[in-house]
Amino acid sequence: MLAGGGLMISFSGLGKLVSSENIDLKNVADEWNEITGYIKITPDNIIKILNPNPEFGQNVMTSLPMIVAEELDVDWKKVIVEMGPHDNVKLGPQFTGGSNSVRMYWKPLREAGAAARQMLRDAAAQTWSVPVDEVTTKAGLLYHEKSGKSGTYGEFASKAAANPIPKGIKLKDVKSFNVVGSSSRNVEGSKIVTGKPLFGIDSKVDGMLIAMIEHPPAFGKKLKSFDASETLKMPGIKDVFTIKLYEDGFEQGGFDTRTFNDLLVVVGNTTWEVMSARKKLKVTWEQITESKETVAGFRGKTEVVIPAELETTSAQLAKMVEFAKKPAQQLRRDGDPETAFAKAAQVLERTYTAPFLAHNCMEPMNFFAHVTDEKALFIGPHQAPGWIEPTLSKVLNMPADKIEIQMTRMGGGFGLRAYGHYMTEAALISRKMKAPIKLVYSREDDMTYGIYRPMYTATYRAALDANKNLIAFHVKGGGIPEHPIHANRFPAGAVDNYLAEGWAIPSNITIGAFRAPRSNFNAAAEQSFLDELAETMGKDPIDLRLELLKRAKENPVGKNNEYDADRYAGVLKFVREKSGWNNSESKKYSRGVAAYFCHNSYAAHVVDVVKKDGQPYVEQVFSAIDCGVVINPDAAVNMVQGAVVDGIGNALYGGLTHKDGAPEQNNFNRYRMIRHKEAPKKIDVSFVKSDTDPTGLGEPPFPPVFAAVANALYKATGKRYYDQPFGKHVEINSPRM
Amino acid sequence: MATINLNINGKSQVVDVDPKTPLLWVLREHLNLVGTKYGCGIAQCGACTVHLEGNAVRSCSVPVSTVSNKKITTIEGLSENGDHPVQKAWLEHDVSQCGYCQTGQIMSAVALLKSNPAPTDAQIETAMSGNICRCGTYLRIKDAIRSVNTQR
Structure with missing residues (x-):
């Protein structure tokens, strides 16, 4: 009758909400035993689960650790959740996109939780000299019923952590879940409603400068020349210069998408000073000439034509009408559609259109970068840092293991934050300034940069x-x-x-x-x-x-x-x-x-x-x-x-x-x-x-x-x-x- | 540059800035109060909402020189332990998605409830329509505000 023959259930209202925010970390011993890449446990039985995937509001900070907690068998209310480091080897693919977070981490996180539970049972069985099959768990505690022995995960965490991670551990039956499937509050809820510095744009270190980019006012234009003399006289301004995002012939990765290559950069002490000084720039822009670019995406290399035209919406709509009449690429054919249409008694034909859409994430694009000769540190909002790291490595001519990326909570993403041009821009600006910088896009910069829904x-x-x-x-x-x-x-x-x-x-x-x-x-x-x-x-x-x-x-x-x-x-x-x-x-x-x-x-x-x-x-x-x-x-x-x-x-x-x-x-x-x-x-x-x-x-x-x-x-x-x-x-x- | 005396969250602060600097950037970059967010810079999105003498204002469009010695409250000063009834209602209704706009939403909601402790739905909608939530949590925001009202 209904899909899959399953029962239908409706969730409404709040249900029973639990929170893991009620632990005072000040009194916790700083001795974390790492069990699998995702779980850390102190001798006091404080359990920390790392969220591997970038958080942009889809709530993976909560849902992914819940999956670990389910198989680990711990009391969710006592779990501490922390954003994991960017480490694709230890913590998986770490990208937010294609509605993949839960789908791609479902099995690995269940396995990590189950493996850790097994390691703790093994450790207890060895200590107690009892068969491991007789060691049971409940909510962060280990039991051996026959001998009456019991202990916390914390007591065995150090021993468990020393053992190799077992593979092929039997996972729980979905029907027996009690963490997954029960409503839990956002683990960062309190930090959000009290205004804690969670977002990339909140990043600050001593000596940090603010950078903003003046990009062309129109698609199809590029920088010709500029006069920054008035800008440089403005208070707080450190420098004005141009950067070239990619050198000529640079083969872009699929998420290196960038709209403008020659960028005019203003660097100063504070955002307001830089915003004000930008208004004093005298810039001449010129129209681009048609060019071709090679992009190496997931589906192989493609050559993309970049026309020089300055486009206008009414002309774009007219052009779409014209192109719709031309022969097109056939994507699928079943039967004999031409004959069927020819003999039809009635044909219904309708045409639909939709405009470019800007993502308009509430937190405008930004990134912190501190590039030195030896290493590079990046802090900020990105949906898939691992897709951009190879580009940063190439552009900076620095091995990937010298590049550290810290993932902050994102003030929205909606797809836009899968593209990394602003990370590369931040890298080049920091290198040039020999200082830690935060690149900030104004709302206007953000909305007029491109990378729109087509x-x-x-x-x-x-x-x-x-x-x-x-x-x-x-x-x-x-x-x-x-x-x-x-x-x-x-x-x-x-x-x-x-x-x-x-x-x-x-x-x-x-x-x-x-x-x-x-x-x-x-x-x-x-x-x-x-x-x-x-x-x-x-x-x-x-x-x-x-x-x-x-x-x-x-x-x-x-x-x-x-x-x-x-x-x-x-x-x-x-x-x-x-x-x-x-x-x-x-x-x-x-x-x-x-x-x-x-x-x-x-x-x-x-x-x-x-x-x-x-x-x-x-x-x-x-x-x-x-x-x-x-x-x-x-x-x-x-x-x-x-x-x-x-x-x-x-x-x-x-x-x-x-x-x-x-x-x-x-x-x-x-x-x-x-x-x-x-x-x-x-x-x-x-x-x-x-x-x-x-x-x-x-x-x-x-x-x-x-x-x-x-x-x-x-x-x-x-x-x-x-x-x-x-x-x-x-x-x-x-x-x- | 000018020396400006500020009264923020009950504390006197002195800053030396361009008097035209919007309050938003003074809070964020001179006083490290980053709970007040930059969203548009033109008083269209509400992410930067703070209280000026108890009224909700868009701090991105308030020159700091105009608020010297006036009572300013930011999200950080709303409560000692994050336990203002509106903050608690936000947690109870698990409102946030990305969370970026929510401090501004909360500041607007607190100002509304102060002037009108029992707002109708239409009054909530009107008072809150200057705050954009790109994630679309409007229904939960309204539920949270309503729940504070009914608790009184």
Whole structure:
């Protein structure tokens, strides 16, 4: 009946929250016995678990140590959590992206906890001269029932730490978990609400200078010349100079993405002094010439064309219309779509567009660097320091073991902080100044630097026979400078004749991952199209999807279908039930539904729009998610609620436009962000109860929000919304403050 | 440069800075009170919210010379042990995601509850709409503020 035959359970409210913040470290002996790379225990039985992965608000500081604690068998309330050092050998891949944190650490952290528990049992068995099988554990204590002996983990930690780490230890049955699956508060909650220096931008050491970069005011421009004489006269200013980020011919790694290579740097004592002095710079910029770059990404080397054009949004949109008519790269073909469209009784064709999006992390990009001849220290916010370290090593001509990177809590990331240009910039500035420096981007620097979510478009076509059966499906998508299409996702596999194509227009506007890359557009377009298709076919929009998913399960078309049709249908049925999809209570709302699969998880939303002061307003949302085992239920609810708010905000207001290469929005007075009064009153989140290994959660709930909003707006206004942000076509919600 | 006397969190402080320097940067870089955050610099995001004579202000847009000897409270001065009822409500509702904006949110919430101990939802929404949360924790912020109200 429901996905995986499992029970469905809904988490709501706070549940039972525990905290590990109530330990006074002042009275703890500083004798930590390290057991596996992740666990440290003192003789006093104080247990510390290291979080390996960068924290940007997805709450891995809490959820990952919970996984260790589960297998280690300790009292979570007594665990101290600490951010681990950057050490890919000891602590794994250490990157935050692709909703991978829990997914990729699930097994290694369970194994680390289980291995440590085994080492402690071995140590106790040796000391007590009893068979290890008879040694049991409970909440940080070891027992031998027959002899009545017992002791703390701490008493045996030193002995256990001396033994090699065993492999292949049996893991607990998921059903017996008591830490994983119970809600725990954010372990850094108290530090956050008291304003402790947790973030990279809070870094400070004696003698540290502040650096800021003046980058070109437009994409397609570069530095020609500058006069810093007035700037240098300003109080607190130490130096003004240019740096070249990469030398000519430098082969970039996939996350070295940088927009501007010749950078004008102002260094001074304090941020305000540097900000003020920048205003006195006299700079001449010139247009670039077309160039080619080689980028060595995960999928091998690619050559990228960087055109010289100064781009303007209206011209970009016109160019997308022109390119959409040209032949494109075929990404998937099933059956004979051309013939099916030719003989169709009816064809539905719709085109969707979406703008560039700026990530707008609340903490602007920044990094601390102290580079000397011997070594380099970096402190700051980055989603994947290990991806940038090889670049730092090359640029500084310094072996990686002389480079130390300390990971701070990030004030948001959303994909932008996977790119490391600002770490390299900080390195070069520190080397030049022979001093510790903190590079700080102003909000304007941050918003106008690039690495945006690309500008996208897609045209969807559906062919119906005389009985309104769906006989063919075609998507042709493009973008600046990449296409969005995931060719092997639903409804691929559910339609006999299927064609997916993609095309791209080169640009000098740089792009990067943005919460659920490509999916965040595909879901918006495809799930809006399916809504209109269902209407054309005279079907309920959930029923149409379920029929297609039934087909994809029972008699799939093609072999390479990425999604599990049962789990996809499961979240749709679940959200239908939770929202009371067609019940009388729901009639007072204009309802829209959408679902999507990405990052190995499934999400469905029902969005309810009402008229408030005569304008449409998203008042409530029901969300159903299948991400396998949920580690920290209340925090998972928080993440989904945040994704829903983020989705509504970007769907209605998000967008960065350009005029002659220059971004037309450079701060929050022009780039509209969703605010308190525009957020829904209620977001009801339900998780499919599952024993399946956990998959992504940060990204999957985000993409389908856009379409659910569009589909609900259609019900509210009678108009379909094809072009994001929808707010530019209709006065939505209350006017901004 | 000018010598300016400040009253911050009940303590007298003297700084020697450009009088036009925004209070935000004096707090962060001269007094090491980094709980007050830089977000936009133009009073649009609320991350830098502090109390000036009990009222919420955006410290990024307040020149330090204009607040000499006036009573300023930052997140660090809100409570002795992080146990102000609003801070406790934030923990009880496990509000934070990335956490960067939350000190500003808390300072706005405290100022709201001081002037209006039992705000309606609409009053909460209006008073808090100057504080952006990029992670989208608005519902929990509202729940936390409501819970402080009902505890009274």
